Amino acid sequence: MSNARTRIFQRLTAVERPVVDLSARESLSRFAWDKEERIRRFTERMQAVRAEVHVSDREHWLDKLAEICQAKGLNHLLLSPNTEWGQAISQNATRFPTLKHYDRPIEAWKHELFHEVDAGLTSTLGGIAETGTLMLWPNGDEPRLLSLVPPIHIAILETDKLFSTFAEAVQQQAWAEQGMPTNAVLISGPSRSADIAQVLAYGVHGPKELVVVLV
Amino acid sequence: MKPDTIYFFGTCLIDLIYPQAGVSAVQLLQREGVKVIYPQAQTCCGQPAWNSGYRDEARKVARAQIKLFPKDLPIVIPSGSCAGMMKTHYPELFKGEADEAEALQVANRVYEFTEFLVDVLQVDLKDFGEPVAVAVHTSCSARREMGVADKIEQLLGQLSKVEVKEQAYKAECCGFGGTFAVKQPEISAAMVADKILHLRATGATQLVSQDCGCLLNISGAFAYQANHEGKTAPKAQHIAEFLWDRTQAAEEMKS
Amino acid sequence: MSTEFRIDVQKALGKTEVRAHFRKAMDTLMTNRRNQFPDDAALQALRHQAQAIRANALSKLPELLEQLEAKLTAKGVQVHWAETTDEANQIVLSIMQKHQAKSIIKGKSMVSEEMGLNHFLEAQGIEALESDLGEFIIQLDGETPSHIIMPAIHKSKEQISQLFHDKFPDIPYTENVDELTASARRILRDKFYTASVGLSGVNFAVAETGTLCLVENEGNGRMSTTVPPVHIAVTGIEKVVEKLSDIPPLLSILPRSATGQPITTYFNMISGPRQADEKDGPTEVHLVLLDNGRSNIYSDPELLATLRCIRCGACINHCPVYVRIGGHSYGTVYPGPIGTILEPQKQGLKVHGELIQASSLCGACGEVCPVRIPIPNIINRLRYDSVRKDTEHTPTFDAGTKRKPLEAAIWQGWSWSASHPSLYNFGGTVATQLRGLVPNKVGAWTNVRTAPQLADKTLHQQLKALGVDHE
Incomplete structure (x- = not known):
């Protein structure tokens, strides 16, 4: 193994390095869209890939969320009780479906997660208007599978964290400088595929529905 | 500023198979008041060998050509393919050779014929032909290597009685590709079969192109x-010949 | 000259229905891409940027690989190096054996196709199951991908319906794509649930942060890399980029060029196994870095551009040859223009040398390539390598082996007469000479075309007669 490494590096370092024109490399793509425009574009892109977007605010989001859960007839909602959103929901638990907490390692309740959870709720690190994208950095409170295994993913996005482009978000939030988490994910709609005769189908392996509540 | 003299490189295909296209191109240039020099020692740009991987053989032929254009004059070529060879591939072909500078000098002076008429001479054409529906096939080298696909359309746009019909898959290769047509004849045949299907569907009775290979x-x-099937065949002409045929009446009327 | 390739091509060309299917599929992909780039100037600027990002990474390749390895290792990812596909397969196997794993669930990975991993593992009694819907479909039918992005693009809805019904008799025959998809979801969810090892490819690996990036739509890539306790990522050594800020432009141009989506549904960035405070994710992450000829390509300044490829498939979608013969005719892992330049370089001109003739050099591929690989120029270069005499000056395997005495003699003869104009002008010498290149007596040209007629008088003669100056 290490021999392979040595030989590969021997070959790579034996080469006279190509001189490259890098003048085009650094350009940062961003748009001067005001907040309203960012929300409009984000919503338009999300809806184009069959995601639901609900516009709300800090006063009414809990009502909106309860409404959504009811409309979808959810029996369970998986969330973290430790986020700002999770705390508020937990304090108003009677207005919501049975709340479940992702409070054990996956091995301890894999069957339940795969078979007995209707929807997972997550916060987001922010959003991208250009492409209609949510940015998630899963962690101990909101693990990776929370936004992946349940058939419905509900995400709360604060509109002041809605950037025009991914490039802008990476720069403004200093992703590289703070170091990447073990997993970061961009989500731009419900799971989909066009592998059967180019016919678009939703809900292949990930969530069948993506619901975004803008706060 | 319009040059008063140019070199004309006729290409081997025009020389041997479509000389009337070359004659028409020269006459059009002369009519615009440009003196045309046609070096009689010219043969071929070298592209057939270049595209077949025979670079030494291509260079030998190319070397014989670059010596024929010593004066600092534009070199006008009635073919996107040969122009592309000289303009974009001569610099590669002569890289590191003793005569590299000379080859670059030639490459920098190359114009495709329609490009030269539109951009340099800014010709103003008068149509004296009968009404006709024309389809245009732009060669891949004119389109992608020389970036002059729009020139032929601009020229046709000046002709009042010419209606340009657009075929489906207009930008797709006709399947010629030089030796490709004989090295992979089945694929080439499938490509040209589709091309003529789409061209025929336009109802055009005339086909024009900047390239005689296509x-x-x-x-x-x-x-x-x-x-073999008794189907009609649109008349196919090089753009130079088509333009000359339709606009030469202008000369007769002047006199 | 009835080579295997040409026999496959003839078969493919005869399948009218499949050809119509490819045509429709490629038309859709081309239209989708065009719609994503309404502003040509912006597209060209982005292509230049993507090219610069990839070229920069390649210019620092050994340093970036070291940095990537150090970053990943620090976070607990185990990094493995493989010179050959055989070594890469052995590495995967040894990880499987260490965990006594009997099955592996795979996200889409062209490098694993390159390795022939599925067959290798199956021979060892290990089940390798594809989870990308397209890959799943072709695996069911014992086929290989016909396209790098849309692996089952050659199959019609009816064929897939029948296939599902044949392989899973409890699934009633249906042509409803949603129902077919739901069946695949059900079958594969169980597999994700039970699998102890998941495998994926890598689209970009960021040296600065030690991050493996995966682009996908279905969620199978996330499942494969998150649910099983062990994740093995396999990738080519060229996939590294220097900085995290290099990623957004690449992510912007890749899906738009590939399928015409503004972005894929998921962009998954993995920088390590599960940490102590996390509740899921694999406890072990392995990265297998495969060379398989890439460092050889790296040694040539012109061929190096091949390694800029980000595997979007746009060149394939726009290729007038691919659309007619389909992916399988190439007989390679990577078909179309990218396969035409990559496969002969990886496996040698003896095996895949004929592919470089399967191009009319129309340039459609180079025109759409998001990282501006001059594919036609590289095809031309490989044609040169295939017949050149100074084979020590190129790293291409089997250089010079396609030089045939007869063909060489024809070009030498042509070169002589075309550089001696007095001979050349002696009426059609050249045309007569070139006729010798036609492969068989039936006449490749005249099967579907009339033969060209030489003019009575050459242009030389006519212009001389007209008194046109000659100097």
Whole structure:
């Protein structure tokens, strides 16, 4: 193994390095869209890939969320009780479906997660208007599978964290400088595929529905 | 500023198979008041060998050509393919050679014929022909290597009685590709079969192109179908010949 | 000259229905891409940027690989190096054996196709199951991908319906794509649930942060890399980029060029196994870095551009040859223009040398390539390598082996007469000479075209007669 490494590096370092024109490399793509425009574009892109977007605010989001859960007839909602959103929901638990907490390692309740959870709720690190994208950095409170295994993913996005482009978000939030988490994910709609005769189908392996509540 | 003298490089295909296209191109240039020099020692740009991987052989032929254009004059070529060879591939072909600078000098002076008429001479054409529906096939080298696809359309746009019909898959290759047509004949045949299908569907009775390689391929396939299946074959012409035929009456009327 | 390739091509060309299917599929992909780039100037600027990002990474390749390895290792990812596909397969196997794993669930990975991993593992009694819907479909039918992005693009809805019904008799025959998809979801969810090892490819690996990036739509890539306790990522050594800020432009141009989506549904960035405070994710992450000829390509300044490829498939979608013969005719892992330049370089001109003739050099591929690989120029270069005499000056395997005495003699003869104009002008010498290149007596040209007729008088003669100056 290490021999392979040595030989590969021997070959790579034996080469006279190509001189490259890098003048085009650094350009940062961003748009001067005001907040309203960012929300409009984000919503338009999300809806184009069959995601639901609900516009709300800090006063009414809990009502909106309860409404959504009811409309979808959810029996369970998986969330973290430790986020700002999770705390508020937990304090108003009677207005919501049975709340479940992702409070054990996956091995301890894999069957339940795969078979007995209707929807997972997550916060987001922010959003991208250009492409209609949510940015998630899963962690101990909101693990990776929370936004992946349940058939419905509900995400709360604060509109002041809605950037025009991914490039802008990476720069403004200093992703590289703070170091990447073990997993970061961009989500731009419900799971989909066009592998059967180019016919678009939703809900292949990930969530069948993506619901975004803008706060 | 319009140059008063240019070099004309006729290409081997025009020389041997479509000389009338070359004559028409020269006459059009002369009519615009440009003196044309046609070095008689010219043969071929070297592209057939270059595209077949025989670079030494291509260079030997190319070397004989670059010596024929010593004066600092534009070199006008009635073919996107040969122009592309000289303009974009001579610099590669002569890289590190003793005469590299000379080759670059030549490359920098190359113009494709329609490009020269539109951009340099800014010709103003008068149409004296009968109404006709024309389809245009732009060669891949004119389109992608030389970036002059729009020039032929601009020229046709000046002709009042010419209606340009657009075929489906307009930008797709006709399947000529030089030796490709004989090295992979089945694929090439499938490509030209589709090309003439789309061209025929336009109802155009006339086909024009900047490149005789494509014309050889497309008109050959049309003629084959005419011979074997009795289908009609649109008349295929190099753009220079088509333009000359339709605009030469202007000269007669002046006199 | 009835080579295997040409026999496959003839078969493919005869399948009218499949050809119509490819045509429709490629038309859709081309239209989708065009719609994503309404502003040509912006597209060209982005292509230049993507090219610069990839070229920069390649210019620092050994340093970036070291940095990537150090970053990943620090976070607990185990990094493995493989010179050959055989070594890469052995590495995967040894990880499987260490965990006594009997099955592996795979996200889409072209490098694993390159390795022939599925067959290798199956021979060892290990089940390798594809989870990308397209890959799943072709695996069911014992086929290989016909396209790098849309692996089952050659199959019609009816064929897939029948296939599902044949392989899973409890699934009633249906042509409803939603129902077919739901069946695949059900079958594969169980597999994700039970699998102890998941495998994926890598689209970009960021040296600066030690991050493996995966682009996908279905969620199978996330499942494969998150649910099983062990994740093995396999990738080519060229996939590294220097900085995290290099990623957004690449992510912007890749899906738009590939399928015409503004972005894929998921962009998954993995920088390590599960940490102590996390509740899921694999406890072990392995990265297998495969060379398989890439460092050889790296040694040539012109061929190096091949390694800029980000595997979007746009060149394939726009290729007039691919659309007619389909992916399988190439007989390679990577078909189309990218396969035409990559496969002969990886496996040698003896095996795949004929592919470089399967191009009319129309340039459609180079025109759409998001990282501006001059594919036609590289095809031309490989044609040169295939017949050149100074084979020590190129790293291409089997250089010079396609030089045939007859063909060489024809070009030498042509070169002589075309550089001696007095001979050349002696009426059609050249045309006569070139006729010798036609492969068989039936006449490749005249099967579908009339033969060209030489003019009575050459242009030389006519212009001389007209008194046109000659100097």
